Amino acid sequence: MSKRPTASRPAEALSNDFFVPDLCRVRAVFMLLVTSELMVLLLAVVHSQNQWIDWNYFGLLSLFVQWTVLTSAALICILRPWFSRLSTARATILITLLVLADVFAFSLFADNVLNPEPGITGWLAIGKKLLAALIITLMVLRYFYLQFQWQQQRQSEMQARLAALQARIHPHFLFNSMNTIASLISTRPEQAEDAVLDLSELFRASLRTQDRLISLDEELALCRRYLMIEGLRLGDRLEVDWQVEAGLERQAIPPLTLQPLVENAIYHGIQPNPKGGTVRIVGYRRGDSVYVLVQNPKPTDDQRRHNGNRMALDNIQSRLLALFGETAVLKQSHQNDIYTVTLRLPKHTVPSQGRQTRLSPH
Known part of the structure; x- marks a missing residue:
């Protein structure tokens, strides 16, 4: 020790x-x-x-x-x-x-x-009580210590999963974004400059591993930057429909939770489809929970889904479980031609004066 x-x-x-x-x-x-x-x-x-x-x-x-x-x-x-x-x-x-x-x-x-x-x-009786108290106290403290060590290990594993998720995002997105920016420099330099700023903000957020929780407003801003860059590449093939209820700006959410879901929607629902499609992001509260949905056109049967999609969902679900327990749920569903990922979070807010890791009741 x-x-x-x-x-x-x-x-x-x-x-x-x-x-x-x-x-x-x-x-x-x-x-x-x-x-x-x-x-x-x-x-x-x-x-x-x-x-x-x-x-x-x-x-x-x-x-x-x-x-x-x-x-x-x-x-x-x-x-x-x-x-x-x-x-x-x-x-x-x-x-x-x-x-x-x-x-x-x-x-x-x-x-x-x-x-x-x-x-x-009765010194004998008092001595027996003290001996019993000594044994029980040491056993309880040992239990507390093992629980503390387990929680520390769990937090380390969560950070490792976040790092793995970040590493998955970087390669293909970086190459596609740089190619898009290069093609815009000569024809639309202002859009190229905006794209560079959006890209730098995305990677700044991906390197910010010290934050366990950020506000939903920050995560949605990250998604908007990502969609702006992808919109330059996909053009009219990509449409975005935002349906986020007002008043959810300070809802607590782990960083890089929605952005990978939006990325999956692009790469598995929009990019393989010659006609493109709509990515719909929905947010609303119901009772003591906040729901965020990411919807995209369902991929056809002959389109093979990448292994990275499953890895991203597993990483996000593990981090949600570590931070919120069973009150947070991540599930997938298919209805007609729409593929939906639903995220349910307990209704908590982060303080407005900065990014914090502690939960405070809404």
Whole structure:
């Protein structure tokens, strides 16, 4: 267990990079209480001799455990920003000592109140409680540490998938765009200049891997730049229909989510068709979800779909699952001659003052 860097970083960033979860959250406290209550129930069953459960023992032990769990969680919650600046080993030791001190204080209180022989402290019983608290605390901290490591690995894999998606976008699109720009330089230099600016913005966005979430408005702007460049190449064969509901500008979305879907619509629905077609982008809210649809003409049976299409969809779905869980869905459907990719996102917004990675309820 290595020492964490203590360079000047915001307190919130340090707190988020800590293996112990935020015990101020209701869900975390609820899980601790439920787990501890199940353990008390098991001990009451084992302790009982003439019946299934010794209810008197269960009630007293449950009261003791719940009070120690709640007070320990509150203390760890208050001191968590300070613990997060320590090494993992040192934080583990201090948190364990904190829990033991809390258990010891409540044990002395319970012993004074419930002891049938006043003035005589039951040190053996207190020692057993401390030993049990030590073992359980170390087991819980070990679980938190493994969960933290798993989450870190999951985030690394997500970044690797994003990098793979970006690498797939670059080659063929870059070559086609440069050829288009070269053909415009002598005849339409202003359009060539605009195309260069659009292309630079696209690749600037593709290199911006530090953002986990951006606004839907930014992602749609990226799609518009991409479609402007493809429109120069495809001409009248490409039509775009925008049907995005107002008020969705700050909806949170992972970067490079819609642009690959629009790219697939061009390369599998418009480019192979001599007559071209329409790419339709639809966005609307329904309940607690936001839906974004990308539609294009369905490819004919003899047109082979590229492997990159499947890879892009898999990458996007993996990133959605990592960021939003099961509340985000990516699915494909065919109806008549229209191929539709539907993206469902939980309704969250990003702050307007800049690109952030934290989710805030809408």
